[in-house]
Amino acid sequence: MIKNLNRETSITLVLDIIRKYGPINRCKIAKRTSLSPATVTNITDKLIKTGFICEIPTTISKRGRRPINLVLSNKNHLSIGIEIDSRRITGVIIGLSGDIVRKERVDINRSTPKDIFKRSIELYNSLIRNLDKKSIIGLGIGIPGLIDSKNKKVLFSAVLGWKDVSVEEFFEAIDTPIFIEDNVRAITLGELWYGAGIGRDNLLCIGAGRGISVGIVIDGSIYSGPNDRAGEFGHIVVEKDGKRCKCGNYGCLEAYVSTEAIIEKVLDGVKNNAYTGFSPKNENELFEEIIYTGKKGDKFILNIFEEVGEYLGIGLANLINLFNPELIILADELAKAGDLILEPVKRTIRLHALPPIPEIVTSKLGTLACAVGSATLAIKELLYSRLDRYLGG
Template identity: 30%
Template sequence: MAVKDEIGRGRGGIGKNPARSRDHNRRVVLDLLRQNGPQGRKELAEATQLSSPAVANILDELLAEGLILDLGRRRAGRGQPPLHFALNPEGAHTFGFEIGVNGIVTVVLDLLGNPVTQRRSDPESLAPEDCLRLLQSEIAALRADAAGQLLGIGVVLPGPFSTDAQRAADPTTLQGWEDVSAQSLSEALGHPVWMENDANAAALSEALFGAAAQLHHAAVIYFGEGVGLGVLNEGRLLRGARGNAGEIGHIVTVPNGRPCPCGQRGCFERYVSRHALAEALGMTLRPGAIGRLWQEQDPRLLGWIAEAGRHLAPMAAMIENMLDPESIIIAGQLPAPVIEALIAAVPLVPSVAAHPARALPRLCLGQSGAFTAALGAAALPLYEALTPQSWVAQPDSARGGEA
């Protein structure tokens, strides 16, 4: 059986018969049901290369836990039709929280990965201790409404992580979160916690739910308050040593340009980010503000789009030359029409991506919406629970995916 170890596509596994591999075997069965829909015992045994009794025991266990449904017998040829089983959408759920400088986005996914709750809140304080209390309250309220067991919690934050004190004054990053780990959050919240940076979570979301679902190699430029890059290589997230791979916001693109809180001048983020847009507009970006300005065709917004497009051109070429993605996806907290206008404003320059055999545009709009990073956060524990080969950070691992 061919096995592709990729996010969101063709991901499967072969079971292991020894008893010590029971957890792995459960994940193999769940993953096949996730990918292929309802199946019978014989189909699952053949696909997993497990014995029929082993598959039957796993299915009985999953039925008892409410994670799968017995769909009954489906007529198929002669003889007694086989029983078919499927994932139970209400059998379990996961929570995802994107904590950014403008507030907190909450997403709840059911066992099939469908969003059942999506909302935004604007707490007065984003200090870790205050956010922790808010998350505890949110989790208690969500658990009262959500069906089934809670598989885990994903938390995403703006990067970069664990950098020096020059970052302390950066308005695009959270203050006070430097020493907060997945393990400390897990202990405080009473459930397994996965942590990731927002750009990586956005890339994961686009791979699972959006524009990168059919791609093996993709780069996702994510607009939070700042700007970051999530990279998918053969379907796997590229994290780097400390989870900071793709930190394009602090690449100098304008020598001796605008001063940046990181201590440099001319960083990309100073021209292409929501924070840069707020400066160009001379206003705080409240929810819905950019959409209203777009509808009015505000000249300040249009001017920023034109300028940002010019700065995106060399950055896109750099990403293409270094990573050779099938496409660069632009996603995040900008309205879709604004992102589309931004893409149209990029005067693309030659790179390895500029070849006549291209089937995809070099730049394309993300499809998982403004909550893309929070969706990715909720997907972290979901796919850890359902897939046989882990590609996400373990609950007790360091922030940013270090194992």
């Protein structure tokens, strides 16, 4: 049990400031936390001794004693993150400040939970070879679908074709805390702590791939809703009595905006002899090929992104009107399209969203976002809930 609640929160407060605004010196931490400099000295001493943070030399030269900057340390505590999707498993090791220490990726075909988790454990073991096991603080796993992260269950995953899969049992052999999360929330956390969202407190992260959902950051933390069902962006209605969606309803955003919808449109066009330079080659890389052709200036493809962008723009305008975010990050597959999709999106937003229009950017962590974000799950848990175990001994 936590022996003293206040001490815990003060330490977390300081760590939070260092994470968000580091490198930062003790004086500034004191100001930001409204703790006294004396307290900051006490806390940072402990944190340095336990290896969470370290001092780095300052070169700036004003008058007075030079401030000593503090940053999260990447040396003593490492976290592992694994992204599972239908085509591959991606693993990373990151330090507390989000630096990627190692990364590995394996392609997969099989898709039974048992097979996939077996490959995941192989990947985990490969990643941590030669590492001091004491430095590993946890393993986070990002999985597309409906996740019960508290009970470590995959309730449903359309992409993987899973239903009611309990994750914990598969990882019994691994002697480190395990965390699972829905892939888009993992991406959101990754971008918030270590990516495009650093220093922001209210942002939305759009995970657009086969499905489309939104990671919601409110006052610096991820909002999942009381039943973890928040962020079902794909099924908001943007056109009453519109196109039929896979969910059975009509006019859902996902019916218009998803890699599948785009691929379908393109293939339809090709089949009907549309004027385009696109011809499908690798079954598995269709979307990437479409983007490639689009970026070369293919009018047919450009038009499709124009259309899709308009729908996505309406969806984002709705989000802006509701959430008034500082920033919107476009992530996952669709983000690969870059300006191809961003341009029409931004144009539509200007028409439909009430000002202020937030910045809209693509993912900074790119294809590693989910794995990094998953690793961040363990770091977050450590910094917010498990600190005492490290500070006590």
